[in-house]
Amino acid sequence: MTLKTTLIDVTTLAALPPDEVLIVDCRVDLADRTQGERSYLAGHLPGAVFADLAQDLSDLSRIPEGLGRHPLPSVAAFSAVLGRWGWKPGLQVVSYDAGPVALAAARLWWLLRLAGVQEVAVLDGGLAAWQAAGQPLETGSRPRAATKVALAYDARQVIVDHAALHAEPSSVLLDARAAVRYRGEVEPLDRAAGHVPGARNRPYSDNLLADGHFKSPAQLREEFTAVLGDTAPDQVVHMCGSGVTACYNLLAMEHAGLHGSRLYAPSWSGWVSDPARPVAKD
Template identity: 45%
Template sequence: MRHCGGVNFLTLLSCDELSRHLNRPDWRVFDCRHSLSDVESGEKAYAEGHVPGAFFLHLDRDLSGPMNGRNGRHPLPDPCCLASTLGATGVARDTQVVAYDDAGGMIAGRLWWLLRWLGHDRVALLDGGINQWMKEGRELSTELTQSVPCVFDIARRDWVVSTESVLANINKEGFCLIDARSPDRFRGENETLDPVGGHIPGARNRFFRDNLDDKGCFRHAAELRRDFLELLAGVEADKAVMQCGSGVTACHNLLAMEIAGLHGARLYAGSWSEWCADPARPVER
């Protein structure tokens, strides 16, 4: 998506578009590769080769806050801490940010949403990620990126839904809760990440990988719009609340809705891992 009269990428951009703007001083690129089974693998992969000029951000250290056993596996980071991290890399209000990973945007989508949550709209995902970048034979770098730090100003938006609101919504049905986990985990089967299997009563399922085509790029906006409108079944887009296992892949669905022109959905950041931490909360299977 672009703004008329300027180059403001707000959802996706191609490898060709990134390559044309790579050396601009008002652009910042972030490598967000991560594996839940090997949390250091992303940083190792970055050291072995990344998009030239990219900085590395770690899902656990940079894009999440500390866990306390009740707030899920990937709590939201403190806004001031995240702003300090971004400012240290030179992200200012007029900076175009680009995020990528090697998993179809599964992790990079988290950075996309976090920046918008803090009031920074000029952020986009590299469609196809570093896999597509390498497939096209583009250059990789092993150099550590340096930047002149600046102040990142926060204008935080009210886009987060609490566990208390989700619990109250089970009876009120004031919003539509959409779970981004795989269908089997949604049903309560094959749960390996959280101690309890199942889903929040009343939630609907939209596996985040259904947003991607067989090349690992996002499907066309019209297809995504059709799918989400069918899932919402008459519910307005701004009455949708996204969740997943820990609040990460839910951001993938939020990005997909934005690509589809369906605006205003919010995030239940604690998601299933926070919900199931209290055995008193109801579970549906």
């Protein structure tokens, strides 16, 4: 099997033997933290385990530190989650959301990349595409045999310190939030409306075609280049509201062959945790 590292389609995933893939259901409802797991138990891809955005892909105990609404889990905690799921080196991982947008699924994809795991892909179109293709679901939960996992994060791929954002004059900060939030017209979640001065906007929803699947690598490359100009991909730093949807833009750039961009993990919620930091509106 050729391992997938960005996206995987329904047909390819359905053909994989169960022992050659770890499927992770990442559905989340930010208004109801228990809805994702309830949806998972009611029906999910066969063999899938469930990832809770708040408990497995974040460390909410660190919010008072100004690290945003979804601070990164420690590498030890994330390793323990992978061990609970039965992950082992070389095993293909596939994450999915309800679809068509893959938000927490992209977050898991990025966390695994941060931990040095390359064999991870997001299901293009998510659960919606799986069901549209007539593929089966199963209910309940079937725990996998646990493994021992000890990984390490690559600090070069992430920025956590707010002051480090402008330490590299050639870098470009790319905000994945909707344009109305970026411009400061509305702010439904965080303390203040607007954006980090100098940031550019690329709404994460712009990565999709009308049918809910990702645009082609060529189209994505053209569109990102229009926003970024001649900025090298490794000089791009992604952000959003809390470091989740930004991973969707990072995934899109990787799928387009624009490799090496990074994440500003605290994102807007972390930036505005200090009222002294400047806010731009336009």
